Amino acid sequence: MIHARGLARTFRKKKQEVHAVAGVDLDVEAGEIVGFLGPNGAGKTTTLRMLTTLLAPTAGTATVAGCDLVTDPVGVRRRIGYVSQSGATYPDARAGEEVVDHARLYGISTAEATARGKQLFRELDLDGLWERQPKSMSGGQRRRLDIAVGLVHVPGLVFLDEPTTGLDPQARANLWQHIRGLREERGTTVFLTTHYLDEADALCDRILVIDAGRIVAEGTPDELKSQVGGDVLTVTVEHAETAGRVAALMAALPGAEVPQVLDTRVVGRAPQGGAALMTLVRELDAAGIAVAGIESRRPSLDDVFLDLTGRSLRESGGPAGPGGPAGADRTADKQPQEMAR
Amino acid sequence: MSTATTAPPSPATTGPTSSVARDTYTVFARAMRMSLRNPAWLVISLMQPILYIVLFGPLLEPLSSQLGSGNAYQLFVPGILVQLGIFGALFVGFGLIAEYRAGVIESQRVTPASRTALLLGRVMRDVVVLLVQGTLLVLVSIPLGLRAPVIGVVLTLVVIALLGAAFASVSYALALTLKSEDAFAPLLNAVVLPVLLLSGILLPMTLAPGWLQAISDVNPLKHVVEGARSFFDGDYGSSTAWWGAGLTVAMGLLGWWFGVRRFRQESS
Ligand SMILES: Nc1ncnc2c1ncn2[C@@H]1O[C@H](COP(=O)(O)OP(=O)(O)O)[C@@H](O)[C@H]1O
Ligand SMILES: [Mg+2]
Numbered sequence: 155m156i157h158a159r160g161l162a163r164t165f166r167k168k169k170q171e172v173h174a175v176a177g178v179d180l181d182v183e184a185g186e187i188v189g190f191l192g193p194n195g196a197g198k199t200t201t202l203r204m205l206t207t208l209l210a211p212t213a214g215t216a217t218v219a220g221c222d223l224v225t226d227p228v229g230v231r232r233r234i235g236y237v238s239q240s241g242a243t244y245p246d247a248r249a250g251e252e253v254v255d256h257a258r259l260y261g262i263s264t265a266e267a268t269a270r271g272k273q274l275f276r277e278l279d280l281d282g283l284w285e286r287q288p289k290s291m292s293g294g295q296r297r298r299l300d301i302a303v304g305l306v307h308v309p310g311l312v313f314l315d316e317p318t319t320g321l322d323p324q325a326r327a328n329l330w331q332h333i334r335g336l337r338e339e340r341g342t343t344v345f346l347t348t349h350y351l352d353e354a355d356a357l358c359d360r361i362l363v364i365d366a367g368r369i370v371a372e373g374t375p376d377e378l379k380s381q382v383g384g385d386v387l388t389v390t391v392e393h394a395e396t397a398g399r400v401a402a403l404m405a406a407l408p409g410a411e412v413p414q415v416l417d418t419r420v421v422g423r424a425p426q427g428g429a430a431l432m433t434l435v436r437e438l439d440a441a442g443i444a445v446a447g448i449e450s451r452r453p454s455l456d457d458v459f460l461d462l463t464g465r466s467l468r469e470s471g472g473p474a475g476p477g478g479p480a481g482a483d484r485t486a487d488k489q490p491q492e493m494a495r
Numbered sequence: 496m497s498t499a500t501t502a503p504p505s506p507a508t509t510g511p512t513s514s515v516a517r518d519t520y521t522v523f524a525r526a527m528r529m530s531l532r533n534p535a536w537l538v539i540s541l542m543q544p545i546l547y548i549v550l551f552g553p554l555l556e557p558l559s560s561q562l563g564s565g566n567a568y569q570l571f572v573p574g575i576l577v578q579l580g581i582f583g584a585l586f587v588g589f590g591l592i593a594e595y596r597a598g599v600i601e602s603q604r605v606t607p608a609s610r611t612a613l614l615l616g617r618v619m620r621d622v623v624v625l626l627v628q629g630t631l632l633v634l635v636s637i638p639l640g641l642r643a644p645v646i647g648v649v650l651t652l653v654v655i656a657l658l659g660a661a662f663a664s665v666s667y668a669l670a671l672t673l674k675s676e677d678a679f680a681p682l683l684n685a686v687v688l689p690v691l692l693l694s695g696i697l698l699p700m701t702l703a704p705g706w707l708q709a710i711s712d713v714n715p716l717k718h719v720v721e722g723a724r725s726f727f728d729g730d731y732g733s734s735t736a737w738w739g740a741g742l743t744v745a746m747g748l749l750g751w752w753f754g755v756r757r758f759r760q761e762s763s
Contacts, residue, residue: 206605210761231607242602244594246529258521259606303602 155311155343156182156205161214162367163200174200176367177214182345184310187337189358190347191455193465197367198347199239202313205345206236219311232260235309239316239347242300245289249280249299252288253306260307267306274302277332279325293320298329305336312336314346318353330357351455361455363462370462375455382453382461384409385427387434389420392444403437418446427451515615518608522616530620540583540624544632547575551697552639568641573651573723574696576629580655581716582687583628584662587621588670588679595674614667614758621663622656629655647726654723654743661747664754671757695720715742 158180165172175197182188190198203209205218207227215222221229243252250271257267275281278298288296297320304312314333318326334357336342348354354361355375363371363378371378389400397415404413404422407430413422424430427450438445460466530536548571555567594600603613629652633641673679691697693707694716700708711717722739730736 208601208604208761228607231605234605236602236605238598238601238605240601241598244529244597244599246532247525251525251528255521255525256602256606259518259603259608261517261607300598 155184155186156180156216156218156345158205158216159214161201161204161211161216163197163204163209164212173367175204175211178364178367178369180362180369182343184343185337185341187333187344187346187357187359189354189361190345190364191349191351191354191361191459192347192364193349196364198364199315200367201364202236202315202345202347206234206313207231208236233310235304235307235312237300237304237312237314237317239319241296242303243288243296246287248284249286249288249291250275250284252299253303256303257306262307270306270308271302274305277335278302279328294322294325297321298325301329301332308340309342311343311345314344316347316349318348318350326353333357351459355455363459365459365463371458378455378458379453382423382457384411384423384425384453385430385450386453386457387413387422387424387427387430387450388448389434389438389445390447391418391420392446394418396443399441400438400443403434403441407433423453515609515612518612519616519619522603522608522613523619524616526617526620527623530624540628541631543583544575544579544628545635548572548632548635548639552636555698556640566640566642568636568639569643569727570699570724572633572636572641572643573727574720575632576651576655577658577694577716577720577723578691578696579628579632580625580658581662581690583625584621584659585666585683585687587617587663588666588683589676591617591667591670592674592676592679595671600671610758611755614664614754617667618660618663618754622660625659626652626656643727644729646731647729650731650740651723651726654719654726654740657743657747658719661743661750664750668754668757690714690716693717699724715746718742719746 158178161175161178161180162173163175165174178197178201190201192198200209204211205216205223207223207230211223215224217223218230219233221227221233223230242256243249247255250268253271253274254264254267257270258264262270272284275284278301280295280298280302283291283295283299286295288299291299297317301314301317304314317333318329321329330353333344333346336344346357358375360374361372361378362369371381373381387404389404391397391400394417397418397420400420401413401415401422404410404420404424407422407424410422410424410430413420431448431450435448438448456466548568552568552571555571558567591600600613604610633643633648633652669682670679673682693700693711693714695701695703695711696716699721700711700717703711718735719739719742722736722743725731725733725736725739
């Protein structure tokens with residue numbers, strides 16, 4: 155469905171070059187749900203805008219839905235749907251009208267577009283909002299309207315840019331269900347971006363982790379997690395003075411990494427967390443250290459990201475943006491307004 | 496690997512390709528609907544020409560002997576028509592910036608719709624609005640004393656429609672480039688005032704001293720205004736009339752070329 159090689163885009167702003175996307179290779183097969191996971195400013199939107207013909211790549215090639223991006227953009231447009239990060243509806247229009255007008259630009263008749271639009275409204279819990287103006291809809295309703303607009307022409311491949319941002323947990327879960335349904339009922343291929351770990355984990359068959367314009371890892375959620383060196387062990391001690399001794403015990407476990415001490419918490423990693431936990435419990439007991447809590451858990455995608463980039467996605471994914479250095483080749487140009495484009 | 500084998504065929508991928516005419520109509524109908532839904536816009540657009548005629552026209556009446564024309568409205572109405580055609584149209588870009596910000600432009604650009612249609616549909620709405628305003632202006636002027644041949648008025652409205660289309664295209668192209676009211680408004684202000692003063696729209700440039708006339712001679716809009724006045728005088732054969740019309744066609748082609756070129760580029 156999507157085959158891209160060396161796709162890159164450099165923005166030039168006031169003599170400064172921003173390498174928003176710095177050479178991305180990706181392959182998405184028909185019927186897959188693939189997630190593009192990365193912090194704000196990683197280059198997700200820019201990649202999507204290139205793959206949807208909105209932005210010309212400065213380097214690289216791609217075929218999307220069987221059509222070449224550069225030589226047959228109209229072919230690509232005919233076969234894809236796109237839900238942009240920043241929305242697609244005019245505040246003063248009527249919800250239903252936005253869907254119908256959009257469908258008409260694909261050559262669909264008004265009658266058929268209306269029927270499909272109303273069907274989508276039912277599926278996306280937008281019942282009764284056909285005549286409503288987007289400006290008087292809630293953020294979540296507007297987001298679902300954007301999605302209805304992007305799906306009304308029943309594309310075989312859809313691009314969803316941060317589809318669940320601004321939705322409450324229940325609406326998110328609903329939308330995930332709808333996205334899975336697209337694949338199951340229609341065989342639709344879905345390529346989505348997200349900076350939510352749980353979303354990538356719950357929804358995607360395969361994840362591409364992007365950071366600073368480059369893909370840094372790729373695989374199923376399980377494959378990615380197993381790349382992380384072992385399970386995560388956390389011990390919380392009663393008295394902070396004993397944390398150092400716990401850290402020493404943890405470091406001595408077979409195959410363990412040097413643990414981190416955060417006040418009364420000691421966090422480390424070891425292969426086969428269950429067995430390691432047993433050993434640790436016995437040693438802590440023998441040493442007479444008072445323990446408030448102890449656990450071993452499978453690594454999360456955040457641990458994957460931390461491992462790959464040295465930063466936590468939870469921290470760098472915040473809307474405030476310029477938290478940490480996003481890579482040596484970027485500029486300080488990271489205003490949220492810019493990224494919304 | 497093809498979509499046909501993996502996804503059930505849907506009219507979207509196998510149906511007829513959308514045509515420029517159909518897309519243009521879709522974009523036009525949508526733009527028109529949005530405009531008509533805005534009562535403030537509707538009232539202002541219709542009141543504007545009437546206010547000019549009713550509140551400014553009487554100032555010219557005592558001057559008419561000096562202006563060398565039998566009738567002040569014969570001078571004044573063509574000028575206001577040209578002004579509507581230019582300045583009404585130049586401001587349409589603000590609407591496009593609002594649409595851009597809402598994501599509507601990107602969402603239309605990701606469809607297979609012809610890029611030309613995305614521009615043409617909007618420009619057609621602007622031309623229709625302009626023709627309604629222009630006709631209203633002429634009708635209101637008649638009881639106040641306008642005397643002009645019907646053919647002359649119709650020819651003038653055609654010229655104004657073309658002029659409006661040109662300036663609307665340019666306005667959309669600039670708006671799509673600048674994408675912000677903060678950049679677009681000062682640009683318009685910088686252009687509008689000198690062009691207005693040097694076009695003889697409000698008062699004929701024949702009243703001006705020599706140096707001012709010389710400057711205004713290089714302003715094509717001055718010739719458009721004078722051409723429209725000739726049409727209103729019934730001088731269809733005069734070189735003034737056809738210079739104005741010819742320059743309008745030239746500006747129309749240039750404005751259209753500029754607009755289409757911008758709409759075909761990526762939006763970046
Ligand atoms: N139109 C643009 N002009 C200039 N810089 C841009 C533009 N779009 C994006 N960028 C820059 O490219 C980088 C990647 O942005 P983006 O693709 O939006 O990231 P993401 O979607 O992953 O948050 C950012 O540094 C952003 O400021
Ligand atoms: Mg983004």
